[in-house]
Amino acid sequence: MAAFLKVLFRNLLDGPSTDPFPLGETFTPERLRGKCVVDPELCVGCGVCKNVCAAGAIDISPKADNSGYSITIWRNSCCLCASCRHYCPTGAMSISNDWHSAHKQTEKFDCIEQQNIEYEPCSKCGTLIRPLPLKLAQKIYAHDPELSPDFIRHLCPKCRQMEDAMRAARISKQDSGAKIADSAQAALNQPAESQNSVQTA
Ligand code: SF4
Ligand code: SF4
Helix, strand or coil: CHHHHHHHHHHHHHCCCCCCCCCCCCCCCCCCCCCEEECCCCCCCCCHHHHHCCCCCEEEEECCCCCEEEEEEECCCCCCCCHHHHHCCCCCEEECCCCCCCCCHHHHHHCEEEEEEECEECCCCCCEECCCCHHHHHHHCCCCCCCCHHHHCCCCHHHHHHHHHHHHHHHHHHHHHHHHHHHHHHHHCCCHHHHHHHHHC
């Protein structure tokens, strides 16, 4: 009895050693898979996340006036597999460590992550598009330092192709011009003797 009272007294002095939640803050590991979140700045509406979601938890629907689309994640259907995050080409999809998902049965259809995303006009032809995220454009066009990623990312795919094709044509024209100039220079630099021998041969 004395030993028991000793332990009891010591525990009362030390306080609880278990997680204080819900009476206090709890520890959440940084990489814990909680709620899926979409960054509207990075999403281009490609639909990859919707296609890879085995739980069918993602919906992407165009707006009635075609001015954009909405992307919705049904949290009650999401099984936190993280495939959407893995396959999202722009890094728009992430999984936060916010695990607070308890809700009343009547609120089950309100447990969603939803972003309404607007299209923007292509800076050349005006077609409505989602601009490429800057980081992605910088990666794709890193081979061409003269091309401004910020300019190219605001073009629609068709205008981007045209821009690429025109630049390629300009570069090849410059290359062939440089080759002709080089051979003309080489001919001029030939010694007079060898030029005469060529003329009299
Ligand atoms: S979240 Fe990513 S994968 Fe899903 S539509 Fe947007 S860009 Fe595409
Ligand atoms: S984590 Fe898995 S189940 Fe949840 S939305 Fe992403 S792909 Fe679907």
